[in-house]
Amino acid sequence: MELRDLHSLIGISETGSLSGAANKLNLTQPALSASLKRLEAELGVLLVRRHSRGAELTHEGKFVLQKAYDIVREVAEVTSVVESFSEEPVGLVRVGLPTTIAAGLITEFFHCCGHVFLRFASMLSKP
């Protein structure tokens, strides 16, 4: 099953037609029609009832739609959470200084940056 095809189903549900969904998803109508057809073929059921005034989801289509929302939401959650990981870097920081320099700077250095180390430490001890 392809995530793309689940998005197609969601688009159809939200716009009420295949052409509307195609427009919303920046696809052409035939491409979206094929996407839906793939999903239906894979599941072995009719998901959308087409008629000349748009389209409506079948009973099975509505069930799959609910699951599609869940799946798409979880995928989005992974993406956003992991991206926030890289915004707040987690790891080990080593600071090296020549002894003669360190002797004069180390006290002032911790005055400035100690809270950063404490924050890192609390993050690392969590899981």
Next chain:
Amino acid sequence: MELRDLHSLIGISETGSLSGAANKLNLTQPALSASLKRLEAELGVLLVRRHSRGAELTHEGKFVLQKAYDIVREVAEVTSVVESFSEEPVGLVRVGLPTTIAAGLITEFFHCCGHVFLRFASMLSKP
């Protein structure tokens, strides 16, 4: 994000190496390596730490792994539930018979199969 790539991550976790995962998923090692690389590139983080004795998931990798299990499970659920829908076929059945044959068989035929038609009728009348 591709479901296939999430399966790759799961395979790596369960076998402890890229080659093991490739074997498990009926892929070659380079194909699985590329799959993992795609996922890491899309999320912008290192998910697996490779060393010459297999591989292990990073902190971020373990997080994505848990979500991958959830997503894959939900997808499997959709498939199995919808397939159980189609195990109970819904549709229109037409039975054609030559008049001379039908005249003699129709009564007995309905004695045998009438309850099936009634069952279909009740299913079709649902929304």
Next chain:
DNA sequence: TAGGCTTACGAGCTCCGTAAATATA
């Protein structure tokens, strides 16, 4: 040296868009 991962590259497949056909109100 052996086991494991990566890079390079060519082939097959999939999916998309354009264009034409079909169906319904």
Next chain:
DNA sequence: TATATTTACGGAGCTCGTAAGCCTA
């Protein structure tokens, strides 16, 4: 006739497998 979906078809992009290279215990 106008709107909506489907079919036909050619091309671009993607993913896979094979082969070769690299690294570490």
